[in-house]
Amino acid sequence: MTGKARDEAVIGSIRGILYAAAFLVFLAGLQLFVFPLRTADWFSWTIGAPMTAVFLGAAYWSSAVLEVAGARAPGWGSARLAVWPVLVFTTLTLLVTLVHLDAFHFGPEHPMSARIVTWGWLAIYAGVPIALLAAERLQARDRRRDGAGSEAAPAPRHRLPVGLRALLGALAVVQLIAGVVLLAWQGTPPEWIWPWPLTALTADAVGAWLVGLGWAAGYAAVVDDVLWVRPVALTGIAFVVLEGIALARYGEVVAWATPAGIAYAALLAGIGASGVWDLLLARRLPR
Secondary structure, three states, X not given: OEXXXXXXXXXXXXXXXXXXXXXXXXXXXXXXXXXXOOHHHXXXXXXXXXXXXXXXXXXXXXXXXXXXXXHOOOOHHHHHHHHHHHHHHHHHHHHHHHHOHHHEOOOOOXXXXXXXXXXXXXXXXXXXXXXXXXXXXXXXXXXXXXOOOOEOOOEEEEOOOHHHHHHHHHHHHHHHHHHHHHHHOOOOOOOOOOOOOOOHHHHHHHHHXXXXXXXXXXXXXXHOOOOOOHHHHHHHHHHHHHHHHHHHHHHHHOOOOOHHHHHHHHHHHHHHHHHHHHHHHHHOOOO
């Protein structure tokens, strides 16, 4: 189904913040995905379970795809699908950091490398949400100032198939609920909630990621445009591929026969299917 849609130009500050955020999350993913056994020396807190470290590393690297795709987007219609999930995730992660501050590598008993990373972590998660909110306000002011919002000429709008919108909506609900449960759980979540052991801190960290990913899926369903949701589609495919590599390395700890294990496998399958579906639709559209 097609219609007419106008797309606002993206201001330079938003593109710059997204590029900077992509570089930073690439570095975080490098530490976790490539060196999951060295988090005591090279990360902000010690992650004892390698599977958790590579899961988080895969999430960071896939979010870099989202941010680069958003920064390169031709208009705000697509770029906002990177801005708002990143804002949600970074805000939640800042709260998680403040709640578990005693577990982070601030003290002199930790290696200097870990302390430098930790102070950088705190600065980034305190600064990025503020910078994104300020840039979004500038984007809105630019829209009001120019009346039409610095818009390009109307272009065809290609709505998502009902099945793909439903899939994105279901993924959003599942991830948001799972993320909120992990964030709200006190202590180590049981096996029926998550298919491998998590500490209180890593449960909150995973929960923040799930809420961010769920927000992105839900927002994509609301935006409802094949071309505009491509950043989310690319991110989903990257996430599934990287999580597959993570499972190949350390997946022996995953309790697949539990409800949480089955749900985790179904979630990865759904994320991958939605991403491939959208990209196949986009390839058929005229440029």
